[in-house]
């Protein structure tokens with residue numbers, strides 16, 4: 001008989017987070033329970049993204065000819081329900097909801113979760129990777145959970161991550177102690193540790209930006225990207241890669257190095273991406289992987305969001321590449 005080797009001791013995301021918490025700080029188990037709710041949301045969305053790709057969910061008409069809810073609306077409801085019922089959340093901020101959601105007494109916990117339930121959803125019909133981005137704060141000491149608990153600089157976030165829905169579902173997570181990647185094993189319904197300790201190379205060879213906006217960029221920004229395409233004699237130009245789906249573009253940047261940017265420009269003074277649930281989590285992950293994230297002159301994690309849907313410019317990726325951007329922004333400031 002052909003005997004297949006079976007691994008009987010797998011490291012799931014939950015096991016890994018509990019192990020790490022035990023090593024580094026007091027583990028109350030609350031954060032693990034909250035992360036279980038996040039995982040449930042991601043698994044559920046992954047299933048719906050798969051179904052949508054074969055025309056069974058999101059936007060299309062169902063068999064009775066009724067319009068179905070859009071996939072981003074479904075994903076938002078999935079996350080709100082999973083997070084609220086965990087009993088660990090006080091405040092939720094979603095890209096899909098204008099106002100923050102304050103969890104009712106009885107179910108209220110001590111964490112705030114900010115999230116974009118389905119980022120890049122405009123790409124979904126083309127089969128391009130999309131993802132959920134999330135960040136977690138602890139409510140301020142003595143607070144009952146208000147909007148003030150999330151209008152805080154990103155350096156106060158305690159957890160950040162994203163789940164990319166592609167050929168598989170990939171979760172990339174930091175609890176402030178490095179970055180790890182997990183892949184969903186559909187057979188057992190668990191995220192398995194597949195990419196331990198992700199470190200971004202100190203310099204990359206790829207740039208990722210919507211170059212269609214170049215006409216509106218500042219001088220510093222134009223000079224920077226020009227320098228990548230027309231390097232001094234003896235150096236190779238960078239390759240361009242832009243999917244237009246932040247999770248996918250950042251995922252590649254974390255693994256291969258280089259730079260991802262959504263700069264400010266003359267049309268969009270603060271760029272396009274949202275501070276709380278797009279820029280902060282990705283900046284936190286990048287720093288934890290050994291990279292850097294700046295707005296031009298400032299560290300992204302030092303930004304204080306004015307409102308829950310504020311935007312900020314962002315350059316993130318390999319340390320040396322981001323430092324080149326910073327030098328040029330200083331030169332023109």
Ligand code: AHM
Pocket residue numbers: 095116118119120121122210244245246247249262272
């Ligand atoms: P969304 O939140 O409406 O999906 O927009 C965010 C997306 C990001 O995933 C991506 O980085 C960016 O928009 C791309 O924008 P553009 O098409 O202007 O290049």
Ligand code: MG
Pocket residue numbers: 095116118119120278
């Ligand atoms: Mg988004």
